[in-house]
Amino acid sequence: MINVALPSIMRSFGTSLPQTEWVVLIYLLTITVFLLFWGRIADSLGLSSVYIVGMAVFSVGSVACYFSVTLVQLIAFRFIQAMGASMMMATGPAIIKMVFPIDQLGKALGLIGVSTSVGLMTGPLISGFLIHSYSWREIFLVTLPVSLFACGAGLIFLKPFASQKVFNKARHPFDWAGMTLWAALISLAVFLSTNHIGVSAEFLVVEAFLCLVLFLLFARTEARKENPLFPISLFHNHSFGIAIFCAALSFAVLFVVLILTPFYLDYVLSLSAKDIGFVMMALPISVFFVSPLSGFLYNHIGARFLTTSGLTIAACGLILLCFLTTESSSFDVAWRLAVLGCGQALFLTPNSATVLENVGPGQTGVSSGMLATARNLGMLIGVSLAGLLFGVIFSRVSGGFDLKQYNPCLAENFMYALKMTFAITASISIFGAVLSSLRRNVPLTERS
Known part of the structure; x- marks a missing residue:
């Protein structure tokens, strides 16, 4: 939702792209830093307890973001929101593994992929509608009823897991x-x-x-360290290390596109916020349909072929995006985003399952935190890379202009910077596909 709002936020505060990016960066930075912390704390205090408190903190941060009057305030309140999100993201996959048997893990993660894609699918549409009808501030309130409901449901349905702890704090001091x-x-x-x-x-x-x-x-x-925050010993497992690294690469690739595409749709194609939301929906819609299939196939053929194919398809989607022009239609953008989404969905479920199936019960929380950290580190890299590559290339070819100074005369410069950024990002996805092909394919009978 925030990605669609970035052009509006930039206009509202009269800030540059690097400054406005911090609305996203502070969120991802906070999550990346604290995910491992909350993963370890959850192993000591209980998974569901950390998850429910995180939902409440996220809700408080959302309300505070709505009332922010400066960019600095918005960034500060996004930090609070991100702290709650990190608590939920560090414990969510671990709770899933605890509830579902190992032979159903791929299916369960596939269903989670579906629910995630529903949120991603409706997010751009709702965000575009709210920005078009009201302002960007309303997007922070729209999740509040859902958050409060989920918090109440968690208190009821996750109560049986509240007392399940893995570590003794006295024996395992925090790192x-x-x-x-x-x-x-x-x-x-x-x-x-x-x-x-x-x-x-x-x-x-x-x-x-x-x-x-x-x-x-x-x-x-x-x-x-005897009990480190970042257990490097887990990387002795070849498949675990590759899965963590590829997860970061995958989300870096995705977020380069998610950050820059709304600016292309707004500045070059002159679409309204509502129309931008419709176009951006193409990516999560494809994830919605492919995620269950990916989980089903993983349970039968393992992860190597699916993850390698997924990152290869994502690279193809990025290459196709390089052929966009100043005259492209909304459909031209949407179907290319859908190709990228199919690749991401095909990759994500089997890769996540690879991480969770390669650790013992005592490391479930921290491995879940490491997986989420890898994803958010990838997002963080993607946002930073998008601003760095696009900003440097656009400034160089436009004679020193910043994106906030954009006018129609700079459209060709914008397109050149966009295509070069997407081309470089495609090479990262191809590297990830090659790396993913090196992982060991574990038969179902050997999974634990």
């Missing part, structure tokens, strides 16, 4: 050092990718060096 290094590493990397304009090359080199140092410190710290 605060790892948490601090992880937060510093991700935050610095995002800052580096979003503050490149007008910064000297020497300063960028220093920032990149600091990122490398923080990464090495983080890896060394986690390797020595």
Whole structure:
């Protein structure tokens, strides 16, 4: 919903694309930093308890976003909203694994994919309608009734799981050092990718060096911990490591498209917010139909062929998007987004199942948190990459203009930057497909 609203938010506050992107970036950054934290806390306090509190925090953040009067306030309240979301996302897959038997895990995750795609499908449409009829603020209230209902339902139906804990807090102290290094590493990397304009090359080199140092410190710290925030030992499982890495690549590819396409539809094709919502629905609609099929096929043929094919199809969708022009129709955009959505849906369910089936009961919460972290890290990379690549290319070919200075005379410059960004993103998806083909295909009889 927020992606559709970004052009309206940018106009409302008179800000640049890198500044406005922080409405999305702060949300994804917060989730990426805290998912592993809440995954570990959930293993100690109980999955359902963390999930329900997260739903309540998300609701409070949504209301606060509605009342924000400056971009800084909106970004601050999005942090609160994201904190609640991270609590839910860290525990959701683990609750699913706890409820469903292993031979039904693919089907269960496929159904979750359907419900997710319903939200994604209605989100752009509702967002476009609300922006067209009212303003972008209303999109933060539309989820409130659903959130409150889900919170009440959780108190009733998830109560049996409230007491199920995996870790003893006295025996397994929390990894605060790892948490601090992880937060510093991700935050610095995002800052580096979003503050490149007008910064000297020497300063960028220093920032990149600091990122490398923080990464090495983080890896060394986690390797020595008995109960680390980021259990590197799980990556000794070949399939687990590939699945986590490919999940991040997949969502990075997806979010480059989700961030830039609404600007193309608004600025170049001059569509209304309502029409933009209709066009963007094409992607989740394809996910809605393909996700159940993907879960069904995974239960019969495993993950390798499906995940490799999915990322290959997603790359084809990106290449097709490179052929859009200033004269393209809404349908031209929609069917290309649908191809991308089919690839994403074919990949997502079997890849998620690969992560969850390769860990023991004592690591369910943290592995669920790692999976969600990989996805949100991918989203974070995608948003940052979209702004970085498009911003640099557009500025260079337009003679130094920023997107907030866009006018119809810059349409060809816009299209060149868009196509180059999509082409680079397609190469990332192809790399992910090659990597995914290297995973071991686990027969159903060996899954546990």
